[in-house]
Amino acid sequence: MRFPPIIGVIGAGHAAPDILEMAEAVGREIALAGAWLVCGGLGGVMEAASRGAKAAGGFTIGILPGRNREDASPYIDVPIVTGLGEGRNLLVVYNAQVVIAVGGEWGTLSEIALARKTGKPVVALHSWALRFPDGREADVLRAETPADAVRLALQQISASDQS
Amino acid sequence: MRFPPIIGVIGAGHAAPDILEMAEAVGREIALAGAWLVCGGLGGVMEAASRGAKAAGGFTIGILPGRNREDASPYIDVPIVTGLGEGRNLLVVYNAQVVIAVGGEWGTLSEIALARKTGKPVVALHSWALRFPDGREADVLRAETPADAVRLALQQISASDQS
Amino acid sequence: MRFPPIIGVIGAGHAAPDILEMAEAVGREIALAGAWLVCGGLGGVMEAASRGAKAAGGFTIGILPGRNREDASPYIDVPIVTGLGEGRNLLVVYNAQVVIAVGGEWGTLSEIALARKTGKPVVALHSWALRFPDGREADVLRAETPADAVRLALQQISASDQS
Amino acid sequence: MRFPPIIGVIGAGHAAPDILEMAEAVGREIALAGAWLVCGGLGGVMEAASRGAKAAGGFTIGILPGRNREDASPYIDVPIVTGLGEGRNLLVVYNAQVVIAVGGEWGTLSEIALARKTGKPVVALHSWALRFPDGREADVLRAETPADAVRLALQQISASDQS
Numbered sequence: 001m002r003f004p005p006i007i008g009v010i011g012a013g014h015a016a017p018d019i020l021e022m023a024e025a026v027g028r029e030i031a032l033a034g035a036w037l038v039c040g041g042l043g044g045v046m047e048a049a050s051r052g053a054k055a056a057g058g059f060t061i062g063i064l065p066g067r068n069r070e071d072a073s074p075y076i077d078v079p080i081v082t083g084l085g086e087g088r089n090l091l092v093v094y095n096a097q098v099v100i101a102v103g104g105e106w107g108t109l110s111e112i113a114l115a116r117k118t119g120k121p122v123v124a125l126h127s128w129a130l131r132f133p134d135g136r137e138a139d140v141l142r143a144e145t146p147a148d149a150v151r152l153a154l155q156q157i158s159a160s161d162q163s
Numbered sequence: 164m165r166f167p168p169i170i171g172v173i174g175a176g177h178a179a180p181d182i183l184e185m186a187e188a189v190g191r192e193i194a195l196a197g198a199w200l201v202c203g204g205l206g207g208v209m210e211a212a213s214r215g216a217k218a219a220g221g222f223t224i225g226i227l228p229g230r231n232r233e234d235a236s237p238y239i240d241v242p243i244v245t246g247l248g249e250g251r252n253l254l255v256v257y258n259a260q261v262v263i264a265v266g267g268e269w270g271t272l273s274e275i276a277l278a279r280k281t282g283k284p285v286v287a288l289h290s291w292a293l294r295f296p297d298g299r300e301a302d303v304l305r306a307e308t309p310a311d312a313v314r315l316a317l318q319q320i321s322a323s324d325q326s
Numbered sequence: 327m328r329f330p331p332i333i334g335v336i337g338a339g340h341a342a343p344d345i346l347e348m349a350e351a352v353g354r355e356i357a358l359a360g361a362w363l364v365c366g367g368l369g370g371v372m373e374a375a376s377r378g379a380k381a382a383g384g385f386t387i388g389i390l391p392g393r394n395r396e397d398a399s400p401y402i403d404v405p406i407v408t409g410l411g412e413g414r415n416l417l418v419v420y421n422a423q424v425v426i427a428v429g430g431e432w433g434t435l436s437e438i439a440l441a442r443k444t445g446k447p448v449v450a451l452h453s454w455a456l457r458f459p460d461g462r463e464a465d466v467l468r469a470e471t472p473a474d475a476v477r478l479a480l481q482q483i484s485a486s487d488q489s
Numbered sequence: 490m491r492f493p494p495i496i497g498v499i500g501a502g503h504a505a506p507d508i509l510e511m512a513e514a515v516g517r518e519i520a521l522a523g524a525w526l527v528c529g530g531l532g533g534v535m536e537a538a539s540r541g542a543k544a545a546g547g548f549t550i551g552i553l554p555g556r557n558r559e560d561a562s563p564y565i566d567v568p569i570v571t572g573l574g575e576g577r578n579l580l581v582v583y584n585a586q587v588v589i590a591v592g593g594e595w596g597t598l599s600e601i602a603l604a605r606k607t608g609k610p611v612v613a614l615h616s617w618a619l620r621f622p623d624g625r626e627a628d629v630l631r632a633e634t635p636a637d638a639v640r641l642a643l644q645q646i647s648a649s650d651q652s
Contacts, residue, residue, distance in 0.1 A: 002559065002563075003558060003559075003568065006558075016297070061567065061569070063569070067583050069492060069495075069584070070491065070492075074491075078550065078567050079492065080550070080552070080569050080580075080584060081580075081583050081584055082580060082583065083410075083411055083413070083579070083580075083583050084409075084410070084413075085409055086253060086277055086280055086281055087250055087253050087409070087410075089277075090249060090250050090253075090572070091569075091570075091571060091572075094556050094570050094571065094572050095558070095569060095570055103296050103297070104295070104296050105280075105295070106276045106277075106279040106280035107276070107280050109272065109275075109276035109293075110273050110276035110277045110280060112272075113269045113270070113272035113273035113276055114249055114252075114269075114273045116269040117249055117268075117269035117270045117273055118249055126296055127296050128293070128295075128296055129294070129296070130272075130291070130293075131292070132267070132268070132291075133266050133267050133289055133290050133291055133292070134179070134266070165396065165400075166395060166396075166405065169395075224404065224406070226406075230420050232329060232332075232421070233328065233329075237328075241387065241404050242329065243387070243389075243406050243417075243421060244417075244420050244421055245417060245420065246416070246417075246420050246573075246574055246576070247572075247573070247576075248572055250572070250573075253409070254406075254407075254408060254409075257393050257407050257408065257409050258395070258406060258407055342623070412579060412603060412606055412607055413576055413579050415603075416575060416576050416579075429622050429623070430621070430622050431606075431621070432602045432603075432605040432606035433602070433606045435598065435601075435602035435619075436599050436602035436603045436606060438598075439595045439596070439598035439599035439602055440575055440578075440595075440599045442595040443575055443594075443595035443596045443599055444575055452622055453622050454619070454621070454622055455620070455622070456598075456617070456619075457618070458593070458594070458617075459592050459593050459615055459616050459617055459618070460505070460592070
């Protein structure tokens with residue numbers, strides 16, 4: 001493993017203050033753990049998490065929907081443009097070893113679903129509560145606090161490194 | 164409007180018999196309404212819906228994840244290959260004016276979320292019941308029967324044509 | 327082989343009258359051979375080839391860069407939207423068994439190169455003359471007339487079906 | 490402009506020793522100029538250029554065709570996975586302000602063409618010599634040496650920043 005662990009943070013471009021506070025704490029915990037943060041690179045939860053990571057000396061990658069890297073929030077170290085619109089959500093998921101969903105709107109739900117569809121673990125923090133149409137509980141890990149979410153995410157990466 | 168209405172049918176590649184029966188009926192109703200059916204082109208719900216559409220004289224488009232058009236189910240008139248893997252889900256959504264979700268696993272959920280994110284109406288038939296993390300009911304139409312689902316879908320198309 | 331042969335026609339959205347005439351004749355020959363035509367769905371060479379195919383009773387698929395199927399030229403039977411911008415060029419190539427380039431600007435050259443890169447044969451009709459930087463002749467078939475181009479394209483499909 | 494200039498280096502995954510040497514020198518010059526290098530992240534020209542950049546203290550981004558970041562060459566600082574196959578070539582182009590083509594096979598040609606199609610300047614160093622089918626000289630800048638190529642590339646970025 002040549003690169004540090006990499007954790008995706010997904011969440012809406014606009015969110016309530018308590019959600020943004022949680023996102024910022026998630027970013028901080030990711031940085032303190034020495035992991036990279038990858039996100040969609042724009043505002044709201046993405047920006048709050050990136051700000052938290054940078055404040056704690058972390059490293060952030062933003063995968064943007066458009067073609068102009070200056071669209072990235074001020075807390076993105078490496079902006080990647082895609083020109084894929086909503087299609088960039090799949091690339092956020094591919095680039096993460098595990099994703100943490102904080103709050104969430106439709107875009108967040110698409111990323112949770114794409115992550116699970118492609119076998120990536122998902123940790124939900126005040127995010128979508130999901131049950132399959134046939135009644136089965138959805139296999140998403142639930143966290144109560146930002147520190148808890150990052151701890152669970154790192155456990156998933158360790159487990160997958162050893163498998 | 165030069166082309167017929169086009170309705171997406173989304174659902175899992177493997178599904179229980181009652182779900183497949185509903186999907187087949189949805190396909191039949193779409194064809195009887197003179198609409199085109201677009202789907203992911205493979206098995207399960209996709210195949211059942213396409214079979215229903217063809218049995219009723221309809222027209223079917225399958226947007227495939229891989230690069231070989233022979234992967235399409237036997238009930239696809241026009242296979243489109245993409246090489247995009249799960250990324251093709253977004254193209255199924257883009258090509259439909261409205262999507263009907265029948266049953267559902269993670270891939271279906273990703274398509275429901277991408278449809279709503281990009282402003283496409285979604286009709287759910289024995290599919291995911293969704294509520295936003297903040298408690299709001301998700302804006303997905305719920306149908307009880309296949310005929311009901313297609314009727315709701317066509318209403319959405321008419322409403323959008325008049326807007 | 328469940329589906330008819332499918333031939334891609336690539337060329338610029340604006341072209342000189344003699345190029346458009348050749349494209350129209352290519353489309354006609356494709357239809358007369360019973361093959362499907364796939365193209366980028368817009369104007370210029372794409373529209374001329376599609377018009378030729380429809381005049382001879384053929385079937386045309388247009389793979390569009392945007393998200394609105396009404397952008398397709400009047401001679402497209404099945405429009406497929408992608409939202410991929412120039413990225414849709416790769417899908418045109420993937421969906422063809424062989425591509426015929428008629429005239430050409432930069433977009434056409436990208437499709438020639440992507441076709442060869444992914445192992446698809448290319449027939450050039452008054453199109454780019456190419457030589458590798460190290461001096462090797464590029465492996466593109468050259469045709470003198472539209473009928474010649476379609477004949478060469480069909481030979482390539484037969485050869486690949488037998489391999 | 491919050492980020493350093495970013496220059497794409499494109500070229501084949503396998504290349505002759507003299508081409509690799511030129512690519513390495515291009516990478517070195519890019520780093521010495523304080524610019525970022527973006528490439529396809531794999532071997533051959535991509536690896537040589539990245540090695541040159543790292544030896545001179547530069548920063549390298551590799552945009553990979555697959556979904557495993559460990560596929561990146563040892564000289565990539567930030568690997569980005571895409572799962573897009575050849576479709577990732579377009580992302581290399583989008584992420585560069587200008588591209589330098591060193592030598593070249595079909596993949597390189599596709600990137601030159603996509604760059605020009607999307608309005609990005611291209612500098613060619615022992616790469617494809619191109620003339621439009623109608624006889625016009627193609628608007629690609631030609632360099633004789635690696636230092637010359639990087640100088641021309643930086644001029645293009647300055648010119649575009651002032652426009």
